Amino acid sequence: xxxxxxxxxxxxxxxxxxxxxxxxxxxxxxxxxxxxxxxxxxxxxxxxxxxxxxxxxxxxxxxxxxxxxxxxxxxxxxxxxxxxxxxxxxxxxxxxxxxxxxxxxxxxxxxxxxxxxxx
Amino acid sequence: xxxxxxxxxxxxxxxxxxxxxxxxxxxxxxxxxxxxxxxxxxxxxxxxxxxxxxxxxxxxxxxxxxxxxxxxxxxxxxxxxxxxxxxxxxxxxxxxxxxxxxxxxxxxxxxxxxx
Numbered sequence: 001x002x003x004x005x006x007x008x009x010x011x012x013x014x015x016x017x018x019x020x021x022x023x024x025x026x027x028x029x030x031x032x033x034x035x036x037x038x039x040x041x042x043x044x045x046x047x048x049x050x051x052x053x054x055x056x057x058x059x060x061x062x063x064x065x066x067x068x069x070x071x072x073x074x075x076x077x078x079x080x081x082x083x084x085x086x087x088x089x090x091x092x093x094x095x096x097x098x099x100x101x102x103x104x105x106x107x108x109x110x111x112x113x114x115x116x117x118x119x
Numbered sequence: 120x121x122x123x124x125x126x127x128x129x130x131x132x133x134x135x136x137x138x139x140x141x142x143x144x145x146x147x148x149x150x151x152x153x154x155x156x157x158x159x160x161x162x163x164x165x166x167x168x169x170x171x172x173x174x175x176x177x178x179x180x181x182x183x184x185x186x187x188x189x190x191x192x193x194x195x196x197x198x199x200x201x202x203x204x205x206x207x208x209x210x211x212x213x214x215x216x217x218x219x220x221x222x223x224x225x226x227x228x229x230x231x232x233x234x
Contacts (some may be wrong), residue, residue, distance in 0.1 A: 005190050008187055008190035008191050008194075009190060009191075009193075009194040010194070011191055012190070012192060012193065012195035012197075012198060013195065013197060013198040014198060015191070016195035016196060016197060016198025016199035016200075016201075016202060017198035017199070017201055017202040018198075018202060018221070019195075019198075019199055019202060020198065020199040020201065020202025020203035020204075020206060021202035021203070021205055021206045021217075022140075022144075022159060022202075022206070022217075022218050023140065023159025023160060023162045023163045023206070024138070024140025024141065024143070024144055024159065024166075025138070025140060025141070025221060025225070027133075027138050027140075028138050028141070028225050028228075030191075032228075034187075040184055043182060044182050044183070044184050045184075046135075046182070047173075047174075047177035047182030047183045048182075048183050048184045048185075050170045050174055050177065051177075051183050051185070051188060052188060052191050052192055052195060053166075053170065054166075054167070054170045055195070055196065056192070056195045056198075056199040057163050057166050057167060057170070057199075058167060059196050059199040059203070060202070061160070061164050061167065063200070063203035063204065064156070064159070064164075064203065064207070065164075067156075067207050069157055070157070070161065070164055071153070071161065074122060074147075074151070074153070074157075074161060075161045075164050077122035077123050077126065078122050078123075078125060078126035078143070078147075078161055078165050079164075079165045079168055080126060081122070081123040081124060081126025081127035081128075081129075081130060082126040082127070082130035082133075082139070082143075082165050082168075082169045083126075083130065083168055083172060084127055084130060085126065085127040085128060085129065085130020085133075086130035086131070086133055086139075086169040086170075086173050087130075087172060087173075087176070088130070089130060089131040089132060089133065089135040089173075090135070090172070090173045090177065091176070092131075092135055096135075102232065103229070103230060105132070105137055106226045106227070106228075106229030106230040107226070107230065108142075108226075109141050109142075109145075109226040109229070110223060110226035110227065110230070112222065112226075113220070113222035113223035114223065115145075115149065116145060116148065116149070116215060116216075116219035116222065117216060117219045117220065117223070119149075
C-alpha cells in the first residue's frame, strides 16, 4: 500500500460522509481532491466523480428510504426534469468554457447559503 | 411544472459536473417548501437515474478514469453509511443550517478558484 492509496481511502471516507450527511456535496469534495491530490485532469475528474458517487448515493438513499422520508411524487417530476437537463449538461461539458459559469454559479449559491442561514 | 424546471436546471448543472445538489436542495427548501431531510433524500434518489445517464455519455466520450475506483469506493461506502446515519439523527432545522454553512464554503471556493 502506497501513500497514494492512503490518500484515495481518505478521499473516499470524506466524500462518502459529506454525501450522506448533506445528501449532496460529494462531487464538491472529490473533484478538487482528484485534481489537486491525485493529479487527474479536471474534465476527467468530473466524469470519474460521477462513477464513484453513484454507488455512494445508492447506499445513502437506502438509509433515507428506510427512514421513510422520500416524497416519491415530488421525486418523480424532479427526476423527469433532471434526466433531460443532465443529458444537455453532459453534452455541453466538453464544449463550453466553464469559468464564467462557475463564477455565476458561485455567486448564486453564496446568496442562497446566506438566505438559508438567516431564515 | 415548477418541480420539472427545478429538476431541469439542476440536471444541466450536475451533468456539467458542477454540483446539481447545491441548486436542487436549496430550491426544494426555499421554493417548494420541503424540509431539509426531504430535500436531501430527493437529491439522492434523483441523482441515481441522472448519473446513470451522465455516466453512459462519459463512458462513450472516454472521460472516466476507473483505476482509482477500487480504492475510493469501499471507504466511500463506510463514509456514506456514517454520514447518512448522523444526518437522520439531526433535526431538520439544524441540518439546514449545517448544510447552508457547507454551501457557503462551496460558493466561496467556486469564486476564488483559478481557471
